[in-house]
Amino acid sequence: MLVANATAVGQAQIRDMMAEWVTAACAKDVNRLISLHAPDVVLFDVGNPLQYDGLDAATRRMKEWFSFFQGPVDYEIRDLTIAADEDVGFCHGLHHVNGTRTDGTTLDMWWRATVCFRKLDRKWMVTHAHSSVPFDVNSGRASLDLKP
């Protein structure tokens, strides 16, 4: 397959950013994770509300999420698909966390994540991330135990 240079370079750079995302998440390092995000990032997250606007709201949300766990967590991404051009890119895949909650129980959960990037001042930044689980239309319950 013939790929334009911008495409190949952008894909590799976004792949590196998602590797950094995983490393930061495993370490529950909020600052490292948030440094990937643009100031005006819009998050659609797994839990309520409908959306989080801006870096402050995103940071508070990530801190809250990491506080659910004691110690480091296992975090992985499967089926990562990446598209990129010179200044715009996106990726989607299945994200998985396995960790111990502060109450000692285990959280072992998969969800879908779409992460969208723009190059700002020559640097890729996450301007939008959408994480979710689907729900069971019969029970109305979120499907927290699906596995790929």
Added chain:
Amino acid sequence: MLVANATAVGQAQIRDMMAEWVTAACAKDVNRLISLHAPDVVLFDVGNPLQYDGLDAATRRMKEWFSFFQGPVDYEIRDLTIAADEDVGFCHGLHHVNGTRTDGTTLDMWWRATVCFRKLDRKWMVTHAHSSVPFDVNSGRASLDLKP
């Protein structure tokens, strides 16, 4: 703001595609809606399962969804944000449907949607779409009645 030509053109083209998406959805026209999608589209949808792979699966899912309603539906998108470069683009916003189910009850629902595009043979195509509602972490129930 200085915008590159590819960016402005791509944004306008994607805006047109989302207008076409709305028109097709209001008419429950599966063929018209599916014609916007690439053969290898990956859908993360509001309901189970985790994902739908490819146009056949996406078509079956859309047909099933439209079959829930009697007559046409109202469909709108709010807070649509678009980024585009020469060959890659994405948009995100809040989607809303208001329609009458086949049992006569009303469905009035908002959800988050991220739609990702690649230009294939000089034509923008949806290669990925992620639609979801968040869930209430206390009850474990999908939040089907949130409003922006």
